[in-house]
Amino acid sequence: MKYLLAAALLATCAASAQPAGSGSKLPFVYTKWKQFTTENGLPNDHIFAVKSDGPRIWLGTENGLAMIDKASGKVKSWTEKDGLPWRVVTGIDVDKKTGDVWLALFGGGLARFSGGRFEHWHQMNSGLVNDVAYGVAVENDNVWVATTAGASRYNTVSREWSVFTEKNAPMEEIWNYGVNYRDGKVHLAVWGSGVLEYDVATNRWKDYLDPDGEMEIDLYRDDGIVHVITTQANYIDKVLWVSTYFGVCRYDGRNWRAFYNKDSGNPSDFNNNLRARSGNEAWFATDKGLGAIMDVATNTWVTYTRDPKSKTGKAVVTRDKTVLETVEMGLNLTHNYILAVDVEDNDIFIATSKGLAWGVGEGYYGGLRERPRALASNGRASK
């Protein structure tokens, strides 16, 4: 009885706190979008990778590398005829120190685009562990490559290669899918082996596995990563974000929190990729649209989808599963099947299976606020 009373009291407090706290505040919604497809000069519409690099946007497609000049909107592209070592580009990262563009090639290994020419590393001429590369990340002088048979690290100064597999890292499986570096830690999303964290300072590994150890269930929502088949991991503000084909989750160093379609605004549990903007905001590339958690504490999301029959789109703001607002707009995403996301400054870049969508973040703000008037004039908001 005592517990019942306490629970009832807590529930009452929570309910009354909602309107007074975040209840009337809403997240930023992108209503200004630009689209790029083969009609604008992209070599291919199927875009596996996107990387915003100051005045440029780099795109890895199923048939070539492309670069969009942000100021002019002009597209330049490179295919195998132009020296690109292999047509399918699945990962891109830029070395901020040198400006070199590093490319993960799907079946072609690793390439560096520097000074207008390509250099190529593959299984037969280097220490790259496998040519089926899914992701690439620059870490100081090193370049990490996530491949289907382990991870490789290339030191661009010493030209030394290191290989990480089940023999020298806690990889239950070696099927690497995503790699990212930030704040002294490399994170590998490994299909069947969860997330591996490599501490650059200590050279030590730490693994994050699904605590229930079962493929067919998630026993408790917030006990760890939602599933061992992971697709991407991002670390920012000392928060680890993880995407999987079964849902997504977040770890702040103390507590895990999982988000499923059934309890959040994420449009699908099938997440191809993710990009975190902060510890409070992350973007998920799903097979049914773009999901963005904009405020963790209140589980507030914005979901972007395009209408399949018209050149219009919408954003739906939700809290838990309650729709707070629907913002109708012109064309936003180029397709609802999304493969990758990038974020830079106020803008977002969405790689889809049918072109690139660029969300222009004029007036962007993080978290929740009273909605600025400018947003309502760009989109048509309705409850």
Next chain:
Amino acid sequence: MKRLVLAMLCLAAAIGQEAKKPAPAPAADPETQEVLRRINGLSPYEVPDLKLRTEQNYAHTSTDVEPFGAVKPYKEHFLVQMEYTGPGRAVPEPVGLKSVRIGFIGPIESTVSIATGGKSHEEVLGKMMLKGAQLAVEQANAKGGYLKGRIPFEMAVANDNGLWGSTGNEVVKMAYENPVWAILGTIDSANSHIAIRVALKAEVVMINTGDTDPTFIETNIPWVARNIGDDRQQGYLLVDYMIRKMGYKRIGIIRASNRYGRFGVREIKDSSRRLGHPVAIEMAYKVGGDDFSLQLDRIQEMNVDAIVHWGDARESALILNQMRARGMKQPYFCSDRSVSPEFVQAAGANAEGVICGYPWDPDRKDPKLDEFRRAFKARFQEEPETYASHAYDGMNMLIWAIQQGGLNRAKIRDLIATRAKPWPGVTGAIPLSAVMDDAGEVFLARFGQGRWKYESRETLQIPRGFVPVRDRTSRGLETASR
């Protein structure tokens, strides 16, 4: 060179039939016609309203062997079929093709395999798989090939039995360099997992006919199907036989130290524990060895009631012979790989009474099966076994989907994914589950009087636990203990 020869063989078979007028495209049943109506004529942005398979129970799992059965899980996966929501259905059918290429990837050449525990060892299985697939292609070509285009089918054959990751390179080639419309393969589950990761990215359907690793299909990929009963189903049946029917309480496991052995026994271990009889001992051995005394010493010390082996036929026979030589009389249970002439020959009289899980019933009376055996023997001068038979079914499923859906990878996927009726295969009816896994019945193969006899749960009167009709997250916990 081998690929070239195979391609030429298939083409030659087709050319031989060139003079014949092609038969009309096979008529689609009403359900298939409805799927075609929904997937044809879509823009790249539209997703068809296909009836997704929805199930209430994953893999016919009884409540008493469900993981964490006393707890209601927050989320249960694999009950609703995955969709493909990309733009692929709008890609037009190409013109001017000289053949319709279907990929085959399997262990057909001897090599070194870190993935499988050292020396490669699955070529004997892979070669039979190739023959089964080849026969299906040749028969389709004899009937006119790809009927809409009057062009032959051609198999693009690749070996996967290399170092870890080589499968990925091969599937990339099939997806992009010399494109295929669909892929059949493979056996080793490490290679299978690598292959399906590529198939997902490249958006090409892959049907697996020889990998019984339960986790293969538990990856939530909408581009993957399997037409062979997996080790989860075989494991459930073996456990039900050993524990529920025979009352064995102490089971020992000896298995190959590779992925096949590790994942193959997982459901046996888990189910035994959940039924209150945890496996007494599990010993792994390195594939290719001849002496199992270390493992058998330990197992013998544990005084077990029955022994389960999960590995290849060669090691299975060696272990059995060494067990019997040291006086170990426990019943011997194995995975389906022991159901082979190699095992019987090497085990000799010790094979008597051995029981194996088996993914189908080769004793079934079925004219299709008889005709397949006749055709296979005529073509290859040998009897088809399980890998050939399942590959024959798998390739026929792909050919059917291509004939119905046309030359469009997404539509080929849709046809496989939405097939309403079980596939009438030579290995039996193949109903696909929500995760596009073979949800059909599995069997026990018992060796006696010089032959294997295949018996069902029903004929052996093997009891099973309560299989609920509600999913775990929406039903009460009370059923968990029934």
